[in-house]
Amino acid sequence: MLRRNIMNQLVSWADSRERKPLLLYGARQTGKTFLLNELAAKTFPGDSVRFDLERDARARQAFEYDLNPEALIRRLSQVAGYRINPERTLLILDEVQSSNRALASLKYFCEDTPQLHVAAAGSLLGVAANQQGFSMPVGKVQTMTLHPMSFDEFLDAMGDGGIIPEIRDCYERAEAFYLHDAMLERFWQYVIVGGMPEAVARFAEDGNYAAARDVQSTIIDLYVADMAKYATPTETARIRDTWNSIPAQLAKENHKFQYKLVKSGGRASMYSSSIAWLLAAGLVERCARVTSGQLPLAMHEDASAFKIYMSDTGLLSARAELGSSTVLDADYRKQLDLGGIVENYVAQALAANNVALRYWTSGNLAEVDFVMQPHDSTSAMPIEVKSSDNTRSRSLATYRSKYEPTTSMRLSTKNFGVDNGIRSVPLYAAFCIGK
Known part of the structure; x- marks a missing residue:
């Protein structure tokens, strides 16, 4: 297993009572998915759900309706076949740039369901954020950037x-x-x-x-x-x-x-x-x-x-x-x-x-x-x-x-x-x- 320096920051985020949804930036193939899966195994053993929004059309569709967190959690639980518990579960939204609505939902998770651990990542997240029509949840997320290994x-x-x-x-x-x-x-x-x-x-x-x-x-x-x-x-x-x-x-x-x-x-x-x-x-x-x-x-x-x-x-x-x-x-x-x-x-x-x-x-x-x-x-x-x-x-x-x-x-x-x-x-x- 490859040790990454940023893992300490991820664990600190997960342990913080003042946390906001996490937005993890980084180029493709720098290990974002691996790290979030490792965080899940280390800090949320047996209680995490991950959606790849680039590949999973059903998960993307879950964000096309009301962005009320309670309704979103219910729909995502149905897609995953697993009950997401806002008090215990880590929700991972991978390739989040594939859904503008999913990106926008982070604001509502922050405001209405702060107890839920939400971690989002995307390889072209920075590029997508610069496009017209993309809704970046400014002030409602904590950002980190994963670089290649030092x-x-x-x-x-x-x-x-x-x-x-x-x-x-x-x-x-x-x-x-x-x-x-x-x-x-x-x-x-x-x-x-x-x-x-x-x-x-x-x-x-x-x-x-x-x-x-x-x-x-x-x-x-x-x-x-x-x-x-x-x-x-x-x-x-x-x-x-x-x-x-x-x-x-x-x-x-x-x-x-x-x-x-x-x-x-x-x-x-x-x-x-x-x-x-x-x-x-x-x-x-x-x-x-x-x-x-x-x-x-x-x-x-x-x-x-x-x-x-x-x-x-x-x-x-x-x-x-x-x-x-x-x-x-x-x-x-x-x-x-x-x-x-x-x-x-x-x-x-x-x-x-x-x-x-x-x-x-x-x-x-x-x-x-x-x-x-x-x-x-x-x-x-x-x-x-x-x-x-x-x-x-x-x-x-x-x-x-x-x-x-x-x-x-x-x-x-x-x-x-x-x-x-x-x-x-x-x-x-x-x-x-x-x-």
């Missing part, structure tokens, strides 16, 4: 979960980790396998990279097929073109998203809605440019400049046709351009910890990969990312000279420590940032 979750799946607290301790103390080389090897495995649960599970069985890549290819095909949903044929073509351009966007020396790389003559007016679709579907992460390192960072965002990362680095590796034999061999690895892929990995780790993604530039003279605003900090923290142990950089020096941050961080293949006032953090410990 590196610490990957470690746990590989049987190395006991090491995680030690990595966190070294991160806090800035002290060298004695299993550094072994963790770097695991890190490069993760770059290939990524965090899609099925790919991780297949790889954990016997270390078969080809099996994991087969899973990734299937998921990518599903994503491409989904792009025809909630979009016109013209919009679908543009969404796919935008999606297909991401590896090339990250292969450039400057990772700023350029519409002309999507298609010659491309402009924001043509493709901005495509990016919005990919973001809403949870397939990508957006990193905004800031023009200043002064707080608050949100006030310095430049809406016209941003970077786009894939939500899962393993899928990016698959789309880039990055082979395990070259990545895992230290000599071959030196010949590869892994900067964009490693930067994508850090973006994925930060996003999983709910860190707002931002980067800083000073014209064409300097660029810092990420800048974050730590909680209760008096200054922003610049984060530089290197795919090797070559850590020379003028950009970080320029930023530090200009803004004098309390803390500066560099992620690379070097061990934990402090180098010329800069915190050195190994790439495998990115999951510690922002926790």
Whole structure:
């Protein structure tokens, strides 16, 4: 069984007396259904009901009448052949975006039957919510987002979960980790396998990279097929073109998203809605440019400049046709351009910890990969990312000279420590940032 960090939040939701219906966001195949089923087994043993509203027409029809919770519970009990008890039962509405009425019903469950545990999830929930006519129960639900598995979750799946607290301790103390080389090897495995649960599970069985890549290819095909949903044929073509351009966007020396790389003559007016679709579907992460390192960072965002990362680095590796034999061999690895892929990995780790993604530039003279605003900090923290142990950089020096941050961080293949006032953090410990 794959351990997911978000499970603690789900259990806390179930135990809370102040809870509202839960709306679980996340891209397809990130494990939403599995998690809700696990929550049911763990917290509501023998007393849960799940409806897949994409496949179950009878369940959808139950929402086409009065949305009074008492009547709804009676109809859903008939469909399930099981009595739903508002005091004890967990009601799971999967693929809830397939029924606007089911989504709207969450408001009434919140107001009229707060004792009933209702958990709804959907792969294209964010996309559907942006469509005209969809009724989002604003203020009446609690939302969570399930991301692909982070590196610490990957470690746990590989049987190395006991090491995680030690990595966190070294991160806090800035002290060298004695299993550094072994963790770097695991890190490069993760770059290939990524965090899609099925790919991780297949790889954990016997270390078969080809099996994991087969899973990734299937998921990518599903994503491409989904792009025809909630979009016109013209919009679908543009969404796919935008999606297909991401590896090339990250292969450039400057990772700023350029519409002309999507298609010659491309402009924001043509493709901005495509990016919005990919973001809403949870397939990508957006990193905004800031023009200043002064707080608050949100006030310095430049809406016209941003970077786009894939939500899962393993899928990016698959789309880039990055082979395990070259990545895992230290000599071959030196010949590869892994900067964009490693930067994508850090973006994925930060996003999983709910860190707002931002980067800083000073014209064409300097660029810092990420800048974050730590909680209760008096200054922003610049984060530089290197795919090797070559850590020379003028950009970080320029930023530090200009803004004098309390803390500066560099992620690379070097061990934990402090180098010329800069915190050195190994790439495998990115999951510690922002926790």
